[in-house]
Amino acid sequence: METQNKLTPDMWVTEKHKDSTAMSFRLKQVLFSEQSPFQHVCVVETEALGKLLLNDGMTMVSEADEFVYHEMIAHVPLFAHPDPKRVLVIGGGDAGTAREVLRHKNIEKCTMVEIDEAVVRACREHIPSVSCALVDPRLSVIIDDGVKYVAQTQEKFDVILIDSTDPIGPAQPLFGEDFYKNIASCLAPGGIVVSQAESVFHGKELQESLLKILRKIFKHLYLYNYSNLTYPGGLWSFSFASQNTTPFPKELIKKIHNSHFSFRYYNPNIHYGSFALPNFQWEQFQGLLDTPAFLPSI
């Protein structure tokens, strides 16, 4: 074994942030590597975190902690909404968000609009623990531009989840005002849109830009945070916007209890606690958010 180790190349996959910080993971093997029309799509197996999906070299999903992101993007709005039946996912080609959405028995249809079929194919073939929902008959996968889709569709949705990469490359328009005006038109009464809202420590300007757009369009606006092993800075946010639904529903505990879900990250304390913003974030955004200075109790 020792001899074999000596012969094994010392392979690492490294994601640099602003060329001044970097995170590296020791590689076991590269499972998928393809330049799609939109981005470079790659699945690797690592020593520490299982398989990773990397789009343009940025880690999107790690098997070790994808449950945090996917539980938090899906369950916070789905338990906040009084009766969600139709869900739209923009992006999210790995299908981890759809997997969590479809655990809710009352969901009749989940539409996933992913621009890059290579992402769906890579995850279907190599990360089944995340992509398993692709076979669910309630899931409709549309390979198309989400921006175009929301501008054209006549369908209405109870919950829309913007499961995007960073606003570089194909995801850039997903951080724009026109996109969110169309999203608002696609929401059924009581509808909620939750968006991947970047890094708390490193993404302050991106967060502000997104919140200013959402503030113009939606009556209720909140941020909530979650922890991540592979995204730079560790603490990241989702935005929560709606015309008439808040994230603090009556009977949350009962609803969660009745779901009989087994969660790995989410629970009632985390639901409320994730809206507790670090003071620098709260001070920067309190004029834009409806987050109260003192969060309500469960």
Added chain:
Amino acid sequence: METQNKLTPDMWVTEKHKDSTAMSFRLKQVLFSEQSPFQHVCVVETEALGKLLLNDGMTMVSEADEFVYHEMIAHVPLFAHPDPKRVLVIGGGDAGTAREVLRHKNIEKCTMVEIDEAVVRACREHIPSVSCALVDPRLSVIIDDGVKYVAQTQEKFDVILIDSTDPIGPAQPLFGEDFYKNIASCLAPGGIVVSQAESVFHGKELQESLLKILRKIFKHLYLYNYSNLTYPGGLWSFSFASQNTTPFPKELIKKIHNSHFSFRYYNPNIHYGSFALPNFQWEQFQGLLDTPAFLPSI
């Protein structure tokens, strides 16, 4: 400038975790590097995070986010305690914890017992934004073994903060049962001990070992979490133990308001929200902790 950049070596400081993940920060310069009798002590200036203190190559403090750790180790117990006057810090030679403690006007004396004078000297000389409390007349710095100190002292403290490195090298006994028996003897009535309690994602066994020891000795036991830019895994914990004080005091908001402190991370929502544990952590430790399934309101 371009020519100069081309001549500048591409220097990074890298901390590996279990030889399978790594975090790297681009270096501007090395300010201090010395092998003390206990560990290698190093202060570097980085491109992204300001100055870092590294003990045995592990990042202890970064100027960019030290406020998170130091506010959370100090203010959670100091606002939970009804009337803290005497504080003991074990470790914490960078003096960032003492800095936050001494913001509380009612603190009469803060005793800091640091085993390694090289840490204090490195931070005094090179990280004044953190070590500034070293000149406070209410601070007593003792260069000695904290384990020996708590076994011998006759003093009693209202709050004891175990501001330790990982349980490798000099900090190892700070995770042991004998140490915490002595800590319990050093606490005045109503006293609280808060300890650096390792990584949520990567330190599950260490957390369990520490909590089992604390559970044997203290009547009230909790964990609370905070986010960190430079510690592996991003989400880390403190333990909170006491014979008769809980972390959820009456009039918390009034006490915080009356302090007139300007916080960067801590606030009343964060105080409560930090006790919301990810479900995997809650399920692992609920038998050991007094954290309620549904956190009380502020």
